[in-house]
Amino acid sequence: MRTKNMGIKITSIITGLIISLSSIAAQVDRSQLEKQCKNITPQQRQMAKAAGYDVDSVCSSLRDLTSKNDKDDNGNLETVLPRGSQVTVDERGVIRNQNNSADVEMFDLQNSRNKKQNSKGLKRYGYDLFAGVPTTFAPATDIPIPVDYIVGPGDRFQIQLLGKVSDSYELSVDRNGSISFPELGPITVTGLKFTEAKQLVQQKVNEQMIGVRAVVSLGELRSIRVFVLGEAFKPGSYTVSSLSTMTNALFASGGITEIGSLRKIQLKRQGKVISTLDLYSLLQHGDTSNDVRLLPGDVIYIPPVGATVGISGEVKRPAIYELKDKSTLKNLIKLAGGYSANAYPNISHISRKNKSGFTSVIDVDLSQSSSQKTLLKNGDQIEISTVLEQLEDVVQLSGTFNRPRAIEWSKELSLGDVIHSVKDFNENTDMNIGLIVRKEMPLRQVSVLHFNLKSVIEEGKDSRILLQPMDEIITFSLYAEEKKNTFEQELQELTSLQQRLEKLEDFELEKAEKAIDPGEEVRKSDELVELIKKENIRSKVLVPIVKRLKEQTSDGGLIKIVDISGNIRFPGTYPLTEGMAVRDLILLAGGLKEASYLGNAEVTRRDLSNQESATIKHIDINLAEQLVGKSSFRLSPKDKLAIYATPEYREHLTIVLEGEVRFPGLYEFKQGETLSQVITRAGGFTSMAYIQAALFTRADLKKQETKRLEELREKMREDIAASELEDAAAGRGSSLKDAESLLNALSETEALGRLVISLEDIVTGKKDDIQLKDGDRLVVPTFRQEVSVIGEVQHSTSHIFNDDWTLDDYLEKSGGLTNRADDDRIYVVKADGSVFLPNQSGWLTHQNEMLSPGDTIVVPLDTDRIKSLTLWTNVSQVIYQLALGAAAIKNLSN
Numbered sequence: 001m002r003t004k005n006m007g008i009k010i011t012s013i014i015t016g017l018i019i020s021l022s023s024i025a026a027q028v029d030r031s032q033l034e035k036q037c038k039n040i041t042p043q044q045r046q047m048a049k050a051a052g053y054d055v056d057s058v059c060s061s062l063r064d065l066t067s068k069n070d071k072d073d074n075g076n077l078e079t080v081l082p083r084g085s086q087v088t089v090d091e092r093g094v095i096r097n098q099n100n101s102a103d104v105e106m107f108d109l110q111n112s113r114n115k116k117q118n119s120k121g122l123k124r125y126g127y128d129l130f131a132g133v134p135t136t137f138a139p140a141t142d143i144p145i146p147v148d149y150i151v152g153p154g155d156r157f158q159i160q161l162l163g164k165v166s167d168s169y170e171l172s173v174d175r176n177g178s179i180s181f182p183e184l185g186p187i188t189v190t191g192l193k194f195t196e197a198k199q200l201v202q203q204k205v206n207e208q209m210i211g212v213r214a215v216v217s218l219g220e221l222r223s224i225r226v227f228v229l230g231e232a233f234k235p236g237s238y239t240v241s242s243l244s245t246m247t248n249a250l251f252a253s254g255g256i257t258e259i260g261s262l263r264k265i266q267l268k269r270q271g272k273v274i275s276t277l278d279l280y281s282l283l284q285h286g287d288t289s290n291d292v293r294l295l296p297g298d299v300i301y302i303p304p305v306g307a308t309v310g311i312s313g314e315v316k317r318p319a320i321y322e323l324k325d326k327s328t329l330k331n332l333i334k335l336a337g338g339y340s341a342n343a344y345p346n347i348s349h350i351s352r353k354n355k356s357g358f359t360s361v362i363d364v365d366l367s368q369s370s371s372q373k374t375l376l377k378n379g380d381q382i383e384i385s386t387v388l389e390q391l392e393d394v395v396q397l398s399g400t401f402n403r404p405r406a407i408e409w410s411k412e413l414s415l416g417d418v419i420h421s422v423k424d425f426n427e428n429t430d431m432n433i434g435l436i437v438r439k440e441m442p443l444r445q446v447s448v449l450h451f452n453l454k455s456v457i458e459e460g461k462d463s464r465i466l467l468q469p470m471d472e473i474i475t476f477s478l479y480a481e482e483k484k485n486t487f488e489q490e491l492q493e494l495t496s497l498q499q500r501l502e503k504l505e506d507f508e509l510e511k512a513e514k515a516i517d518p519g520e521e522v523r524k525s526d527e528l529v530e531l532i533k534k535e536n537i538r539s540k541v542l543v544p545i546v547k548r549l550k551e552q553t554s555d556g557g558l559i560k561i562v563d564i565s566g567n568i569r570f571p572g573t574y575p576l577t578e579g580m581a582v583r584d585l586i587l588l589a590g591g592l593k594e595a596s597y598l599g600n601a602e603v604t605r606r607d608l609s610n611q612e613s614a615t616i617k618h619i620d621i622n623l624a625e626q627l628v629g630k631s632s633f634r635l636s637p638k639d640k641l642a643i644y645a646t647p648e649y650r651e652h653l654t655i656v657l658e659g660e661v662r663f664p665g666l667y668e669f670k671q672g673e674t675l676s677q678v679i680t681r682a683g684g685f686t687s688m689a690y691i692q693a694a695l696f697t698r699a700d701l702k703k704q705e706t707k708r709l710e711e712l713r714e715k716m717r718e719d720i721a722a723s724e725l726e727d728a729a730a731g732r733g734s735s736l737k738d739a740e741s742l743l744n745a746l747s748e749t750e751a752l753g754r755l756v757i758s759l760e761d762i763v764t765g766k767k768d769d770i771q772l773k774d775g776d777r778l779v780v781p782t783f784r785q786e787v788s789v790i791g792e793v794q795h796s797t798s799h800i801f802n803d804d805w806t807l808d809d810y811l812e813k814s815g816g817l818t819n820r821a822d823d824d825r826i827y828v829v830k831a832d833g834s835v836f837l838p839n840q841s842g843w844l845t846h847q848n849e850m851l852s853p854g855d856t857i858v859v860p861l862d863t864d865r866i867k868s869l870t871l872w873t874n875v876s877q878v879i880y881q882l883a884l885g886a887a888a889i890k891n892l893s894n
Contacts, residue, residue: 122310125319125335126262126283130233130247130255145218145243149194152242153177154222157189159201164211170219184208194218226294228253230302231260245291246277249300260302263324267292268299278324280335307378311336314343314384323376329364330372332382344387350374351381395467399475399541400429409469416463418473419456429453430476433587435577436465437472437545444470446548448560448575450584476538478590538570538590545575558606558637564589566643567596582626582633585641595651597644598624603633604640655772657682659780660689674769675778676762690783693831693854694759699775702753709751756833784831784854789814791859792821801853810857822862829856 153173159181160168171179177190184204189197198216205214222242226249229235233254240249246267256262265277274292281287294300307323309332316337339345345366354360364371366384376382394406395418402424415436422431434456436449451462453475467473550559560576562585569590577584582601586592603619623643625631635641653671655678657664662683669678675696685691759780761767786798787810794815802809807828817823828836831854 122312122318122320124258124308125317125321126279127256127258129279129283130250145194145221147193147195149218149243151189151192151194151197152222153190155242156219156221157197157201158217158219160215161205161209162213162215165209173222224294224296224298226297227299228302229299231257231304232300232302233257240294242294244294245288246275246294246300247282247288247291249294256302259305261305261322263322264303264306266301266303267294268301269295269297280322280324284335307376309376309378309380309382311382311384313348313382314340314386316340323378327376328372329366329374329376329382332376333366333372339384342386344385347385349383350376351383352377353379391470393469395469396472398472399434400426400477401475402426409467409471413467414463415451415456415465415467415473416459418467419453419463422457425453425475426477428477428479430478430590431457432591433476433584435474435545435575435588436467437474437575438468439470445552446545448545448549448577450577450580450588452587474541476541476590538588542572542574546573549575558608560637562635562638563640564643565640566601567593567645568643569593576635576637576639580635582621582623582635582641583629585635586627586643592643593645595645595649596623597646598627599644601626601644602642603635604642605636606638651774653772653774655776655778657778657780659778660686660782661778661780662686669772673772675757675772675776676769678772679763679778685780688782689780690831690854691759691763691780692852693781693784694757695779695781695833696755696757696759696770697753697777697779698755698773699753700773701755702751705751705753754833758832781854786853787851788856789859790856792818792861793859794818801851805851807851807857810851811859817859820862821859823859825860827858827860829858831855 151173153175155173157171157173157179158168159171169182171181173179173189176186176188178186178188179201180186181201181204187201187204189200192200201216202214205212223239224242224244225237225239226244227237228249232250233256235253238249238252240252244252246265250256250265262279265279266273267275267277275290277290277292282291305322308320309323309327310320311332312318315333316339318336321332321335333339348364348366350362350364351359352362364374366372391406393409395409395413396406397404397418407418422429431454432452434451434453436451438447438449439445440447449465451465452460454460455462457463546561549561561573562576562580563573564585565571568586569592571589574585574588577588582603592598599622600620601623603621605617605619607615607617619633621633622631626633648671653669655667655669655675657667657678661679662685664682667678667681679685755770757770758767759778762769785801787801788796788798789810790796793811794817797814799805799810799813805813807826811817811826825837828851830836831852836850
């Protein structure tokens with residue numbers, strides 16, 4: 001009967017394992033199967049073996065299956081998740097990550113409390129080492145077994161027999177402290193070190209089983225229950241491996257809260273403190289000497305944090321540290337890892353709460369050993385200063401140097417020691433002038449010296465100028481001021497474009513994005529700015545120097561600056577250098593222009609000798625004598641030098657003649673010359689010239705038209721935006737397609753600068769001649785036989801001129817008017833650019849006589865159809881007239 005029962009028990013274990021591996025595994029209580037495995041006797045093992053089953057192998061497979069199910073999807077045993085994770089406990093006691101709101105709230109509360117206490121953004125040192133949420137109470141089994149491990153109930157021995165008998169056993173230590181070894185009987189191992197227990201088992205096998213050798217190892221270790229209390233993140237009772245130490249238990253409990261101590265963690269055993277763990281020693285030195293192995297019933301107690309201080313600035317680990325005993329500044333610096341490379345400990349300070357409830361500041365020099373011994377108090381904030389970025393004992397090279405940089409200053413260092421060759425500079429460098437900006441100690445008052453760069457390179461007298469610490473040597477570019485003006489104009493245009501885009505409504509921005517690449521415009525702007533910097537335009541370079549000179553004058557004296565204006569390359573305000581003469585200022589301003597008058601110049605000076613009232617003096621000087629060195633007029637603060645232009649001097653004035661003139665091309669003319677005179681010089685007109693349709697343009701008029709077109713575009717955009725908003729508010733759909741089309745046409749229209757003239761009357765002397773201006777242009781087309789009809793007609797086209805046709809005939813031949821035409825505002829643009837309106841006197845009765853070859857009949861859009869847009873009539877006229885002029889030039893080119 002007993003044998004039968006044992007057979008049934010063995011069968012139930014094997015059957016349970018098979019079921020566990022099947023799809024109904026959830027219905028089997030594996031804990032019962034594990035319990036049966038632990039209680040198998042040697043006789044039962046023998047019976048199972050006789051029946052063809054290896055019970056130890058079966059039970060081992062069952063434990064592997066259970067362990068596998070306790071792991072996550074990656075096969076790793078989940079024990080701790082980051083704080084703030086939400087977790088739940090399943091039916092087997094395993095905590096799953098589901099973001100428990102209570103944990104999140106606790107984590108957020110501690111974070112917010114820490115932020116309130118720490119205004120400098122410092123973190124509390126060491127708290128993130130164990131900062132996690134425990135996810136399982138299963139013991140950690142992946143810890144190496146030390147040689148001094150004490151065997152106890154619950155440990156499992158794995159024993160393999162080799163030799164005459166080949167077999168393996170997995171034996172558990174029972175509550176009596178013994179393992180039941182088949183054929184040998186019980187062996188007491190509790191209380192022995194593992195090495196001692198191993199030797200004991202091997203000795204028993206050698207003595208009682210001749211020819212058999214035993215290999216002994218520990219399998220599954222027993223679990224112990226300990227308590228983690230105090231300021232643990234999850235205080236409570238924990239089941240841990242028997243190999244666990246204090247840090248293992250802290251890790252399982254999720255670490256320490258922000259108000260818990262890292263330096264005074266106590267291990268209590270039977271009511272007595274047997275060890276105190278300082279985690280700082282572990283973190284900073286790897287010292288595990290106080291990380292004691294745990295025994296069942298041990299209590300780990302985390303007391304509240306003690307005194308804390310914060311250290312910021314130039315240390316390697318800025319943080320908030322917990323003090324232990326009486327700590328000094330030296331101890332704190334060591335805790336923070338020492339100074340960083342940029343630290344300047346000579347200037348440091350302690351912020352400390354005083355008895356009055358205010359914060360006081362204590363300055364300390366941490367380069368002194370006495371200051372390092374300063375005792376710290378709870379709540380102190382220490383800040384370690386940084387070294388200044390300002391260079392010391394250097395000479396700065398700026399401007400057009402190929403390698404602008406700072407060089408070391410030394411005594412007797414001269415300008416010639418720094419500047420050696422023309423190769424030190426870029427090709428656009430002005431070799432006539434350079435500046436030394438000097439900061440006079442101790443107040444760093446700025447003074448400016450000038451030198452001749454060419455003289456320095458040729459080892460002249462200027463090369464022997466001695467330099468001082470913090471001197472800045474500045475050289476300048478030869479780039480003309482016109483280049484600067486071009487840069488600034490393009491920058492202004494880009495800025496204007498950006499401002500206009502910012503004013504547009506959403507629908508306008510949407511259209512603008514299609515037409516304009518903002519990234520490209522930004523790149524253009526950046527390139528212009530970099531080009532201005534690269535070319536070292538001197539007015540930009542000198543602005544900060546002049547500003548500093550103005551700011552440092554506070555004793556009522558005159559500011560050491562001078563002005564130069566007139567016919568000079570770079571007019572403006574310049575620093576007054578030591579001993580500056582008129583010639584020096586002219587060189588600093590880039591030199592004279594071609595038209596500069598050398599006879600005399602004028603210096604305007606303020607005379608403050610009379611304290612009652614200041615007087616202005618005008619001093620005439622001979623500029624030629626100043627330049628050749630025959631005399632040297634020394635300048636004073638606030639002097640203004642005016643350089644005159646040579647009387648009657650003019651730049652090259654030109655006009656372009658194109659089309660049907662005998663000798664077309666570019667012609668220079670003198671001041672006061674007229675159009676007819678230049679035409680005569682060009683040989684007059686060819687036989688194909690149609691002078692009634694001549695096109696005359698002027699550069700300054702083109703600028704005015706460009707400005708007016710831009711104003712029209714801006715106003716039209718505002719009108720469209722207002723109408724769109726009105727339609728949207730009224731719930732109407734947009735009806736501004738015509739307006740938007742006209743706006744697009746205006747955006748593509750370029751200014752011509754046309755001046756309407758009667759060239760035939762001018763050359764025949766019937767009308768006053770035109771005095772020419774620089775940039776004028778005359779285009780004389782060939783004879784035209786057609787009359788064009790454009791605008792709101794069915795078919796815009798041109799017709800051969802017919803003396804018998806009236807305006808209505810031309811309109812009829814073009815298919816008539818569209819339903820969008822404004823028949824009350826039809827007008828004719830004559831070949832010479834003049835405009836006739838239909839309602840003018842005599843128009844209706846003599847309209848056929850008023851039409852001529854080359855004329856254009858314009859039928860405008862009925863702008864009354866576009867509600868609230870009052871500018872469109874003028875806009876359409878501008879577009880048509882400019883288009884006609886452009887077409888005339890294009891036809892001529894073709």
